[in-house]
Amino acid sequence: MSIAFFILATIAILGGVLAITLRNVIHAVFSVLLFFSAIAGLFLLLLAEFIAAVQILVYIGSVGILMLFAIMLTTKVMGDTTKTVHSRGWIWSAISVTALLLGVLVPFISTPQPEAVSILSNFDPSVKQLGLVLMDPYFASVGVIALLLTAGLIGAVVAASSASEATE
Amino acid sequence: MNNFFDHKILELGQWLEALFNDVPSLKIVVHIVLSTLPLMLAFMGAFAFSTWLERKGLARIQNRPGPNRVGIFGLLQPLADGIKMLMKEDIVPNQSDKLFHLMAPVLLMVPAMIGIGFLPIGDGLSALPLDSAILFFFAIGSMNTIAVFMAGWSSRNKYSLLGGMRAVAQMISYEIPLVLSAVTVIMIAGSLNGQEIVSSQQIPSWIGSGNIIKEFFGQILGWHIFKPWGFAGFIFFFIAALAEANRSPFDLPEADSEIIAGHLTEYSGFKYAIFFIAEYISAFAIAGIAVTLFLGGWSGPLLSGIPWFIIKLFSLFAVMIWIRGTLPRLRVDQLMGYAWKFLMPLAILNIFVAGLYYFAEQQWGTMIALIGGWIFGFGALQLAAKGLSRLNKSPLLKGKRVYQFAE
Numbered sequence: 383m384s385i386a387f388f389i390l391a392t393i394a395i396l397g398g399v400l401a402i403t404l405r406n407v408i409h410a411v412f413s414v415l416l417f418f419s420a421i422a423g424l425f426l427l428l429l430a431e432f433i434a435a436v437q438i439l440v441y442i443g444s445v446g447i448l449m450l451f452a453i454m455l456t457t458k459v460m461g462d463t464t465k466t467v468h469s470r471g472w473i474w475s476a477i478s479v480t481a482l483l484l485g486v487l488v489p490f491i492s493t494p495q496p497e498a499v500s501i502l503s504n505f506d507p508s509v510k511q512l513g514l515v516l517m518d519p520y521f522a523s524v525g526v527i528a529l530l531l532t533a534g535l536i537g538a539v540v541a542a543s544s545a546s547e548a549t550e
Numbered sequence: 551m552n553n554f555f556d557h558k559i560l561e562l563g564q565w566l567e568a569l570f571n572d573v574p575s576l577k578i579v580v581h582i583v584l585s586t587l588p589l590m591l592a593f594m595g596a597f598a599f600s601t602w603l604e605r606k607g608l609a610r611i612q613n614r615p616g617p618n619r620v621g622i623f624g625l626l627q628p629l630a631d632g633i634k635m636l637m638k639e640d641i642v643p644n645q646s647d648k649l650f651h652l653m654a655p656v657l658l659m660v661p662a663m664i665g666i667g668f669l670p671i672g673d674g675l676s677a678l679p680l681d682s683a684i685l686f687f688f689a690i691g692s693m694n695t696i697a698v699f700m701a702g703w704s705s706r707n708k709y710s711l712l713g714g715m716r717a718v719a720q721m722i723s724y725e726i727p728l729v730l731s732a733v734t735v736i737m738i739a740g741s742l743n744g745q746e747i748v749s750s751q752q753i754p755s756w757i758g759s760g761n762i763i764k765e766f767f768g769q770i771l772g773w774h775i776f777k778p779w780g781f782a783g784f785i786f787f788f789i790a791a792l793a794e795a796n797r798s799p800f801d802l803p804e805a806d807s808e809i810i811a812g813h814l815t816e817y818s819g820f821k822y823a824i825f826f827i828a829e830y831i832s833a834f835a836i837a838g839i840a841v842t843l844f845l846g847g848w849s850g851p852l853l854s855g856i857p858w859f860i861i862k863l864f865s866l867f868a869v870m871i872w873i874r875g876t877l878p879r880l881r882v883d884q885l886m887g888y889a890w891k892f893l894m895p896l897a898i899l900n901i902f903v904a905g906l907y908y909f910a911e912q913q914w915g916t917m918i919a920l921i922g923g924w925i926f927g928f929g930a931l932q933l934a935a936k937g938l939s940r941l942n943k944s945p946l947l948k949g950k951r952v953y954q955f956a957e
Contacts, residue, residue, distance in 0.1 A: 408703060412650070415696060432682050435689045443692025447722055450699055454715055509682045509742050532898075539890055 386427055394420035407453055415446045432509050555854035556672035585677040586667065593666050596863075597830045598628035603864075604871050611875035632823070640819035643706055650704035655817070655824040658697035661690045662828040665835035670744035672848050672855035682742040687839055688729055691794065694832060695721040698796075698803065698813050701825070705816035713812020716882065717803035720793055723889035724800075728790035730897035731783040734904035735774055735843045748847030766851045773846035778923040779904035782931050784844040786897050788866075791840055793889070795833040798874035805879055837866040891942050892935075899934050903927035 397417030404410045418441040425434035516524050563584050570577040602617065602625060609616025617624035642651055667677040668687045680686055695718055702714020736742055739750035756768030774780030793800035804812040814825055841847060841862040848855030850862075880888070907927060911919040 412696075412700070431680050431686070435682050435685045438689035439685070439692060442696065443689065443725070444722075447692075447695060447699075447718055450696075450718060454718075509685075510740075535894075539894070543891065 387424070390420045390423045390427065393417075394424070408450075411446065411449045411453065414449070415442055418442050418446065432512055553673040553848075553855050556675055556848070556856055559672065559856070560674055589666055589671070589677050590663060593831055593834060594827070596834060597827055598632075600830055600834070600864075600867055601628050601631070601826075603867070604874070607868065607871040608875050611872070635820050635823040638819040640821060641816075643816050645706045646816065647704040647706070650700050651816075652821075654697055654701035654704060654813075655821045655828065657700060658694060658828040659824060659831075661693040661697070662831040662835060664690045665832060666838065668744060669835065669838040669859075670748055670842055670847055671838075671859050674745070675848075675855070676744055679743075679745070683744045684732065684736060684742045684747070684839070684843075687835070688725070688732070691832070691836070692721070692725060694794075697828075701817070702803075702813035705813070707816050709809040709811075710813050710815045712809050713803045713805075713815070716809075717796070717813060720796075720800065720802060720885060720889075723886055724790045724793035724893075727786055727889060727893035727897045728794055730894065731786040731790065731900060732839075732843055733901055734779050734783045737901070737904055738774070738779075738908055744842050744847070747842060748849055751846045752849050769849050769851045770846070772849075773844065775844045775846075777907065777920065778928040778931075779900050779907055780844055782896070782900050782903070782928065784840065786893055786900065787840055787844065788869075790889075790893060791836040792870065792873065793885075795836050796829060797833055797870050799877040799879050800885060801879060802882060802885060807879075833870065834863065834867065837863055837870070840866060887942060892938050895938060896931060896934060899931060903931060 394417050397413045397415075397420060400413035401410050401417060404413060418437065422434045422437040422442070425431075425437055566584060567577060567580055570580050605627070606616045606624070617627040620626040620630045642648060664678075665687055668680070668683040668690075670676040670683075676683070678686075698717040698721070699714045702710045702712075702717065705711075735747060739747045741747060741750070751772045751774055753768040753772045756764040759765065759768075775784050792798075796803055802812075804814055809815075814822060817825060838859075841859065845862050845866075846858075848859045850858035853861075903923070907919055907923045910922055914922075
């Protein structure tokens with residue numbers, strides 16, 4: 383379990399670091415995808431298989447593709463760009479991010495943790511539980527989101543069809 | 551004596567695992583090997599056989615003999631092809647992105663191989679018995695797109711890049727009707743688990759009745775394809791699955807008459823063979839999911855689970871070959887319009903039909919729900935299909951066609 387965690391965590395950190403250091407935009411996108419898949423693996427390790435599936439479906443399958451689409455619509459499709467934006471203020475952002483991370487991590491590690499109790503015996507990670515929760519207390523929000531997404535979908539179709547008529 | 555064969559295989563696996571009871575760490579490894587290796591080998595064998603089947607089938611449609619030199623009926627042709635592919639020179643373009651060029655076929659193989667693990671191939675036999683197996687399958691399937699784009703982009707060839715772009719656009723578009731048509735089954739079965747979806751397609755009161763005729767039909771008539779929403783859903787699913795698996799008539803990413811072979815243009819030798827294998831195995835995986843969702847999975851009378859699954863899988867594959875031999879390739883604009891303006895609205899309407907069917911079945915029983923569903927539900931779907939095709943008709947096709955440069 384911990385071996386798998388460390389392998390996946392290493393891959394995730396590697397992907398994240400590569401994503402911000404690589405010069406080639408497409409390479410950077412693929413490193414982000416590597417990071418996303420490692421995160422999905424970590425979710426799977428936590429027995430959150432539904433979240434893992436959604437992570438792959440939404441982040442790798444859609445967000446990643448969206449990024450690739452965005453790059454494909456520019457002229458630099460091959461992604462070879464040697465120019466990168468340099469900002470002098472990077473040191474401040476590095477300091478603030480490190481401070482934020484340590485501010486969260488240090489109090490958490492320093493406080494004594496209660497003895498770990500295995501909850502696996504009475505733990506039901508099924509999708510059914512998730513569905514029941516979504517349908518009972520959170521029904522209104524789920525309904526609103528579903529309606530919004532359907533409206534967006536239909537709107538996209540209408541926009542696409544009217545745009546093609548305008549050009550003809 | 552139904553599913554006797556499946557249970558024996560399960561028992562054999564458990565017996566083999568029990569041999570390693572003393573070493574728990576080794577037992578996990580044995581469990582993993584036993585649940586994945588036979589599946590991988592079986593699907594590689596199915597791949598080899600299906601290339602032969604496809605070439606023979608296409609040859610039959612085109613009225614020629616097809617492969618008939620190597621072995622009896624040319625059955626050893628896949629072996630000869632494999633040896634030929636292994637001995638071919640592997641050419642990598644000088645300007646290409648070497649690492650991505652190498653990684654793309656490997657990355658395409660991974661989702662294909664994970665995908666077959668989610669199939670419930672027999673009674674209690676599935677390699678990855680996750681609770682949300684169907685959702686996971688679609689999630690893993692979306693990784694195919696990335697690999698194809700990677701192949702197209704890394705080759706540094708305009709045809710490859712065009713093929714990669716086409717693949718991304720096509721797979722993203724057809725994933726929506728694919729998942730929406732699968733939603734109906736998930737709604738009715740109330741589960742994302744493959745085994746539970748299969749058992750929702752059996753009629754338990756008939757199977758346990760002891761009456762031979764009822765037992766026979768109890769394993770068939772429950773299939774979702776016999777329900778109005780299931781029939782429509784199966785058709786939408788199958789069309790979208792053809793597009794997802796890059797099968798004809800949706801093989802635009804590798805349209806050889808327009809863009810040479812798309813993302814495969816710069817691949818040679820065994821890398822090309824790996825693309826081929828991955829494509830066929832994902833076609834098998836998606837056909838297997840179609841079998842699980844709509845055609846009753848492994849359930850069927852007389853024979854055991856695994857033979858039924860194989861029969862259904864190869865029947866669907868034969869339909870794919872048939873379609874490849876008869877239908878011409880779509881144009882790019884037709885392809886996108888078909889997914890967004892025709893399949894998707896119908897798939898959404900089908901979800902409503904399935905919901906109404908579910909409540910009608912609870913209210914008035916199965917018989918009335920079935921009759922009403924076929925008349926009203928399927929009728930509504932057909933009306934919607936007619937209306938949509940009229941709405942989508944190109945303005946160029948309205949009225950008499952006028953030729954500019956010909957008489």
